[in-house]
Amino acid sequence: MMLRIGTGALQAELLPYGAALHQLWLGGHQVVAGLPDMAAYHAGRGYHGAVVGPVANRIRGAEAMIGDQLWRFEPNEGTTLLHGGEPGLHARDWAIADQGPEHATFALDLGHCEGGFPGQRRIEARYRVAEMTLRLDLVARTDRPTLMNLSSHVYWNLTGRGNLDGHRLRVAADQFVPVDARLCPAGAPVAVTGEMDLREGRPLDGGPRYDHNFCLSDSRSALRPVAWLSAPDAPEMELATTEPGLQVYDGGASMFGIALEPQCWPDAPNQPGYPSILLAPEDGPLVQVTEWRFTLPDGA
Template identity: 35%
Template sequence: MIREFGLLPDGRPVQEITLKKGPLEARVLTFGAIIRDLRFNGCPVVLGYDTLDAYMADTDHVGAIVGRCANRIAGGKLKIDEQHHQLDLNENGTTHLHGGRGGFSRQIWNLEQSDKASVLLKLVSEDGDQGYPGRIETLVRYTLTGAGALRVKITATTDKTTPVNLTQKCYFNLDQSDTVLGHSLEIAADSYLPVDSDKIPTGEIRNVAWTPLDFQDGRSIGKAGRMADPIDHCFCLAPSRRDAVEFAAALESSGGDSRMEVWTTEPGLQVYDAAGFSNPAIGLAGKPYKAHGGLCLDTQAWPDAVNHAGFPTVLLRPEENYTHATEFRFA
């Protein structure tokens, strides 16, 4: 089912596409390719809003596809083939975050195709958009399976070498409790990227052993948070993008009756516990979301990779195809 969700200030309509298969039902917007609502056996498992105004006011990219480069780039500076590029500095005037003020999460995507269980959206980002070189075409396909999985496939091509690091940024809460601090989290990573005061990776790859960020055997998010600063770190899943999805993480509700597994091709998993969540808009639960109201499990490349030669590359060249696959499996 397709309906008009609202109008942007310039009069352009935003469409909502409803998907349903097996135990899953999703509502997807053409604005930001946002997953507005996702339900497993009728229960909401992500944060979302009922009005377009709420999404226009949102600064947390709730449910959106984030790009051209997710996460942070120090100083918004790129050097590609001896050419320097300055990106939009949309965080504190010093850092490029999530593709800039006019990034993919703030754009209208074109509805290319849809059926009862799948939707295909397309976005063209022109040369110079937010300071990036090259014109890129991006496709995202959301598919629900009868076995209870949400599949996300993102592809992109470019006419000039440019960094591409895309992610789907749902905020998960498997039982719609006020916070996810009682949820249990397991991460298939033995290392993470420490960051400086601006949340930029220092370049070190640090083992998680004997740190509050060791989720290899599963632990309470709240317990880890009490032992450390708020969680907003990239975990190193692999040294490069994989050809097929592999297990990355598992999230379990406070009571243990709901579980979600994350499988991905991506080399990194940015985990954010929404400690700074601040949108006062009313959410799907009928009340404003609060700090720690959801958990982001953003499958992506390592942040600020353009400035770290030892990180997996995020550069996409004209002769290459970018392909990112992630599955969220519910039980």
């Protein structure tokens, strides 16, 4: 089942499977690199358009301390836990909790230790279209301390041509997290230099380079623009988020789309000084907000 929201120039098609953004249209422009059908979503492991978690990105050694207890998880990338593992949010059928012409809310209830993490948890993905903006609120609650770091794993391709030729990405980050051979953090953030310096914008058609977290701030903050994606004769996209990090992943060797994943920094429980991803009941609901704001090309 697919849901379509939006009645104007911007329209989104959503899937309960993974609470995923399957497609986004701006007039005649198709800007999301979705999969062709549901069979491809069930068979794939590219996280196309899905909400990922409960802990997005990587946990080194598939283990972490929560309070005074060490929790071990089932690794799914060598010895590493990636995006919550095989039973992660991307591979779940979410319930449709609310739906209207311009909005849809998906909800998922997870039992204590379901997926390996503690707590009875409720997670909601609230999509809304307003003029030329798509907004996603990710809301999470728990009845005991747990780890929570959600993200949206959409692959963007503004031209719809099957590759990223002509695309240019700008990210307002002075630092990024260096990684080791397992793509886990190799220490404290370092200053952006060379091709890792995206502050003035860089082309994306030079081969695979990016699977890195760019550090936007030391903690969650008010909603603010952090990244800009453009291509000739295509819509421009501005990404705004409340999150302290942005994982940039260029899709690997095929480079069919660019994933821009707002989230906290990777492997946070095992990295002193990183923004915390601990969520306790007394914290109230965790709310992560992302907006994708679009401008059509001249003459469109």
